[in-house]
Amino acid sequence: xxxxxxxxxxxxxxxxxxxxxxxxxxxxxxxxxxxxxxxxxxxxxxxxxxxxxxxxxxxxxxxxxxxxxxxxxxxxxxxxxxxxxxxxxxxxxxxxxxxxxxxxxxxxxxxxxxxxxxxxxxxxxxxxxxxxxxxxxxxxxxxxxxxxxxxxxxxxxxx
Numbered sequence: 001x002x003x004x005x006x007x008x009x010x011x012x013x014x015x016x017x018x019x020x021x022x023x024x025x026x027x028x029x030x031x032x033x034x035x036x037x038x039x040x041x042x043x044x045x046x047x048x049x050x051x052x053x054x055x056x057x058x059x060x061x062x063x064x065x066x067x068x069x070x071x072x073x074x075x076x077x078x079x080x081x082x083x084x085x086x087x088x089x090x091x092x093x094x095x096x097x098x099x100x101x102x103x104x105x106x107x108x109x110x111x112x113x114x115x116x117x118x119x120x121x122x123x124x125x126x127x128x129x130x131x132x133x134x135x136x137x138x139x140x141x142x143x144x145x146x147x148x149x150x151x152x153x154x155x156x157x158x159x
Contacts, residue, residue: 001043009046010039013059016121020060023105023113024067034070038063053130060131064114071110104153112146119143 010017017038025031042062049058105113111132118128125139 001039005043005046009055010042013056016056016060017063019117019121020063020067022102023117024071026106034067037070038066041066057127057131060118064131068110068114100154101150104150107153108146108149112142112149115139115142116146116150
């Protein structure tokens with residue numbers, strides 16, 4: 001992977017890469033593995049980018065697909081394993097409120113995780129639909145349902 005590729009194509013999108021990988025990782029080690037694999041897949045698939053959408057849309061799609069693929073292939077976690085996130089080793093897991101939010105996000109269905117991450121990035125419904133390969137008509141309804149579920153998870157009223 002060239003230094004130019006990293007500077008031009010990865011660094012401007014580092015924030016979203018961290019957020020997506022963090023939402024699918026249960027430990028610092030898993031986070032680092034996911035992040036590295038996403039960057040590698042972006043580099044490998046760079047020639048497949050046709051320019052019909054923004055590069056950022058391509059980054060979201062690749063990152064989500066890699067994280068979904070890798071998390072589906074790992075062994076299922078028990079409820080006890082899912083609840084706590086290991087102590088922070090770097091800023092990706094440092095803030096306690098953010099750790100709690102990501103802990104709740106991890107308890108959502110995979111598709112809901114992807115959608116709420118895009119919402120938190122303040123993407124438009126059109127952009128969300130384009131990234132997720134769906135239509136815009138149900139995005140708002142789904143986001144409201146996800147927000148209600150997250151609130152219950154954070155309040156402890158939903159197991």
